[in-house]
Amino acid sequence: MIPRLDLQQQINPTYFSFLDSLASSGFRGDIERSYGSRLAMATDNSVYQCLPQAVVFPRSTQDLVVMLSLAGKDAYRDIRFAPRGGGTGTNGQSLNDNIVVDLSRHMHQLLKVDADGRKVRVQTGMVKDRLNQLVAPYKLFFSPDLSTSNRATIGGMINTDASGQGSLVYGKTSDHVLGVTAVLVDGSIIETGPVSGEALDAKLAEDSREGELYRCVHDSVTGHADEIERRFPKLNRFLTGYDLKHVYDKERHCLDLTRLLCGSEGSLAFITEAWLDLTPIPACRTLVNVKYDSFQSALRNAPLMVEAEALSVETVDSRVLNLAREDIVWHSVSDLIQDVPGKVMDGLNMVEYADQDPQAQQQKVSALCARLDGLIERGEAGVIGYQVCDDLASLNRIYGMRKKAVGLLGNTKGRKKPVAFVEDTAVPPEHLADYINEFRALLDEHGLQYGMFGHVDAGVLHVRPALDMTDPEQEVMLRKISDRVNALTAKYGGLMWGEHGKGYRSEYSPTFFGEILFTELRRIKSAFDPFNRLNPGKICTPLDSLEQLVSVDATKRGFFDRQIPVNVRDGFTQAMDCNGNGLCFDFDVRSPMCPSMKLTADRRHSPKGRAGLVREWLRQLSAQGFDPLAEEAAVMSRGSSVKSLVERVKSTWQKHRGEYDFSHEVKEAMDGCLACKACSSQCPIKVDVPTFRARFLQMYHQRYQRPPKDYLVSWVESYSPWMAKAPRLVNPLIKHKWVQAGARSVLGMVDMPLVSEPSLQTLLADSPAGQFDLVRLQGMNEEEKARTVLIVQDPFTSFYDAQVVYDLVRLATALGLNPVVLPFRPNGKPAHVKGFLRRFAAMAADSAQFLNQLARLNIPLVGVDPSLVLCYRDEYAKVLGQARGDFEVLLPQEWLLQVIDKLAQKPLAGEPWYLFAHCTEKTAKPATHQDWSRIFAHLGARLEPVSVGCCGMAGTYGHESQHVEGSKTLYGLSWQEPLARLPQQRCLATGFSCRSQVKRMEGQGIKHPVQALLSLLA
């Protein structure tokens, strides 16, 4: 039995008292001090780990004023803060050991749109892609781009001066920030923007805090103009630190503090609101994907593209290309980047053109294509082919692949994982190829694996060498390589932090800026934050401070991970391998990625949060000498004993009395998971929460008693067949208000579904499909077998939505086949979801044996519900290994694609149908939409996929009273609107859960696609 785990690293008493005072000071935001919440903010995408004292989530600028004013009291002078947005930094920019102030949860409103003036005012917790979604109707967009655009916030972008693809034309974030509202450390608010001429003179003369800031900055830049000119590299990228070069324009006698705050990494002020300048969405965009025989060829050829007036040139190497090929993302781009017959594609340049004038655009593209044709014909420059695409959807698919590239690099086998520490260097583009040669030689000298890609037009290279950060020697190597790369970038006139900011690399600042300018940075820090209270350690310290800057050698995640024994780490790779890139924070309600994160805006309830909690749980168990793998093996082989029951009752009683156990914090995060499995395929590392969640729950409930609903859910496959036999008796009971009330209060279940009336058994009573006879099937000749299809039942569709199974039988019959419905065999998925793994293993073994026997008949097996069919493929393989055998249960569309061609193709006619595919299915099987569309098209109907996230039901999640509100909210986030807009009778859902949710929310259900197909054949 797992031991109880004590609270680690208690909050410092001064911080504790501050948080108490804050709660009663009119602060309206959330204050979180649980160890789990603190852990969720202890990492970003870097190698570092740093536990904050607490996390607060302000709701407004005023909340920050309240918080900082309180911190101004003598008793709280030691309290410090670190601003945070999406937490996607690659170098620990937002990590600190004080109070993390996260603006992303509540401060994400679009405040004003001035479409004519092409500008918007936003709260800085807004995610960049969300902003672009909101301003798209005005044909405008916020143009600085970054790979993390679906989760990085405007505040984070401003503070790291983010930029990315297209930066030569679209610039950096600082080029598009017109002014900000900033809250200073004393709680005062300043509004920034360009101040020039007499207004500036007046500001400089002002006897105020603001006047003091203006004077300090003005003196610094005017006093050191030559040194600034000499030191600041002539690059398209800005270095984070304080932008002495652009803060003051001597010609116009204009000073704009905005430029100073951009790239200040939260070390000067909290930025709560910003005016952003928008760019018209280009009327036409074209992408030329140029294929090369090597990465070097792609790099050396890039200047030609820039010369050819391209908007941007992005390059990826063969390693990144190959990783993309193995990922779900390749499915979306394979037709746009096809292989060149007889050639090996080892490098790719994605060259974009964008213009308002289609003719000008066409001319530029044609000119490039003509040059490329010449190179290919002459076999020059390593160009082996190219493809052009100019529809927005295709462009987005290619950039989606490119944006996923960093994450994909993390998905390598073995203990060495690509890590970010020298990943965003920038050198003048003309030196890039030579610089990369030296960089590669350095990495090769250390025997390191790496993949490379970058914005070659701007000289920015992304590379993450693979290191095992649990090995202390590799940590030493990280330091060595950091130093060498820092020197190498200097040699080529570049920057080590060309894109993502400094964070823990701040220790290189003094050398980089030189003593004179670094002293000026410190002077500015002193003026804004004299006592080093804002993100201390980053960028620089105040002038009089003796405190140190953070260092590359700071405590890393590897330090904690290595405390877990190697075999345990290897046994829990699904949680260990999360690299924190934050893709699972995707804000878009139409994406299936992590519904629980979208619902709660609580990072603990994301795959990253859950993986982090499990890692810490394993670490704490290991510290107590407890071996979770041995425990798991024991639980799988032993039953429950009286002794263990007594101990369980005792621990449960202590839990109810409020005794702390870190396992409860992990359990809380696991409870919010819908087990939708989106993470297991959408996360670039394939962090599979449902798998480690089930394992955790099994161990947790050895110590703590389960709630009754767990038994109700996990036994659903045992009692449902019995209930389904007597719907007239059972349904009135289920509907009875006392039974409903009892289910809610005793079992914690609501809206229990009614069993099907008529039952499947009744529907099939006179049908040969209901007559399963194994001996008869075994005696069939090949021709008879070819005309037969076996339908595998699942507990939900068969007993609660029997008409769908019956309609599948009718569809097969209409296709001229002989369907046979197999006797029901429990699948085990509900038991798996609740962590009854021992029982799941037994059920899986039994079902697998049955299905293998049938598979030997060589007749297709088809199951209706995606999540149960996919369970045969995934969870069965994990629990049974080789013993799973090789039976295959097809999804309806997979089977239909095999048989549909036998029918004559019909011409397209009539109104379209709309497909709402099940999350588990469309994430695990990216071809889902295309497959169904092909089948419908063959039968003369159009099927349009609808982009939706999770419906909120996810098995029994939506029936649990603790989740019912969340379930309905999730439905409202993405399903409600399209269902209201589209004709409901033409909407189709593949999942039983989804159909039940629609029925519950709309009062009327929607069909399964097989039912629509049946109507097409009628």
Ligand SMILES: Cc1cc2nc3c(=O)[nH]c(=O)nc-3n(C[C@H](O)[C@H](O)[C@H](O)COP(=O)(O)OP(=O)(O)OC[C@H]3O[C@@H](n4cnc5c(N)ncnc54)[C@H](O)[C@@H]3O)c2cc1C
């Ligand atoms: C896979 C991957 C790819 C990336 N690609 C790119 C890329 O293409 N281009 C690029 O520029 N970056 C890239 N990054 C780095 C990162 O996404 C950016 O730095 C981004 O701007 C950070 O935004 P965030 O909201 O996550 O900020 P955080 O990481 O939360 O914070 C970043 C810094 O900003 C400060 N901060 C945040 N909000 C505020 C605020 N309101 N007031 C004051 N200070 C604040 C924090 O203290 C911290 O110093 C990438 C990161 C990853 C993981």
Ligand code: SF4
């Ligand atoms: S769970 Fe996956 S997507 Fe989320 S942070 Fe970890 S690796 Fe990235």
Ligand code: SF4
């Ligand atoms: S299974 Fe779904 S809800 Fe659970 S962590 Fe993964 S994506 Fe989030």
